[in-house]
Amino acid sequence: MKFSLKPLLLSALTLAFSAPGLAEQTQIAVAANFAEPIKAIAAVLEKTTGHTLKVTLGATGKLYAQIKNGAPFDVLLAANTATPAALEKDGLAKTGSSFTYANGKLVLWSADTTRVDAKGEVLQGNSFHKLAYANPKTAPYGEAAVQVMDKLGLTSSLTPKLVQGESIGQAFHFVYTGNAEIGFVAMSQVLEGGKLKGGSMWVVPQALYQPIQQNAVLLQHGANNAAAQALVQLLQSPNIKNLIRSYGYDL
């Protein structure tokens, strides 16, 4: 009988790639405000399980449009509760899989260490030319910023000074480069290890805007992906919750 190596090699390869507990990769969509924490979480996930994350950042509304149009994401970490709920209703996410992974906080921030005072009174004055915020149509943090300006009765006086980033990430970039002196950004963007990384900020009181409850949801595309499931579990573990809190989120 002639001995062939081929079937043996093939079965060995198949075994190697289907071994239980072997690392998988998952493609996830993440609201821009969560850019910093997700990096730390990805590192933990890779260390503890070997699974790797491929992250796409953007405004929640934009990510929703992409998923509706067939983008191959396994998990969505939104900046609101409405988008995960809508995806469940659309049949694009696993029913009942939506859960809160963070409650976001809005801050008024400047790269300049003295510009923003502890009460946000800078908004009333004329010491700045440009105020950056995220597009309120697509970014929940932008919507929250609009609510704050409305509540303070400053909408009409601030309108000529507003510049809009496509996501909270771009809004942050405008302020970070100093092109806008101040801006409404996510607390997670300016905090690291519970401390302000630089500049000056006013933590906007919760009474001035609707809570930014951020939900994650397992998408149908990732229903059978081990890495996606591991991420969803990890996000609900006490250690990761502490890590998320250190970026200034409530949980």
Add this chain to the structure above:
Amino acid sequence: MLTDTDLQAIGLTLQVAALTTVILLLVGTPLAWWLAHTRSWVKKPLSALVALPIVLPPSVLGFYLLVFMGPQGTLGQWMQALGLGLLPFTFTGLVVASVFYSMPFMVQPIQNAFEAMGTRPLEVAASLRASPMDAFFSVVVPLCKPGFVTGTIMCFAHTVGEFGVVLMVGGNIPGATRVVSVQIYDHVEAMEYSDAHRLAAVMLSFSFMVLLVLNMVNSARRKTGGA
């Protein structure tokens, strides 16, 4: 049909494109002339620099422009020293960004026309005692007209179609920096698909017309045997 903000975006886009084209005709022509005639070693690096926006992603250009024009950037510091205020998020800022972005589309066709013409017509003009200025306007410009026409149309059309750079440095301000491409993006992001569709159709017909006119100009040139 189109909303008021759509019309505002169209008007703004045409203004940015027209101003950029005029500025580049004034700045790009001498630059093209110099590049066509110099033997300096600077020619090659400078030509590469002018051509950069053709290969550079608009996000790279937009990112650097935002830094360069910002309060810590070189241009930003000059602007502030001159008391002119900063450029990002302003109409002027968009025009400045567009001038960088569209430069190769103006300079290259004109430079090619200058090089194709050679020095002979100028020598003849000089022997007939035409001043350099006279020779330029009555000999060079007519002979190189197709290069100027191509450059002008390409520069205008390219500026109208600009997206990445204006998204990066514009700040999406209605009436100041929200041009048509950004307005369409905004409609799509907000899932206002029918609005996006109408405005996109306008852009599509415009782009088609530009290319049609450009082809007609080029074939007319071949028939008359121009430069």
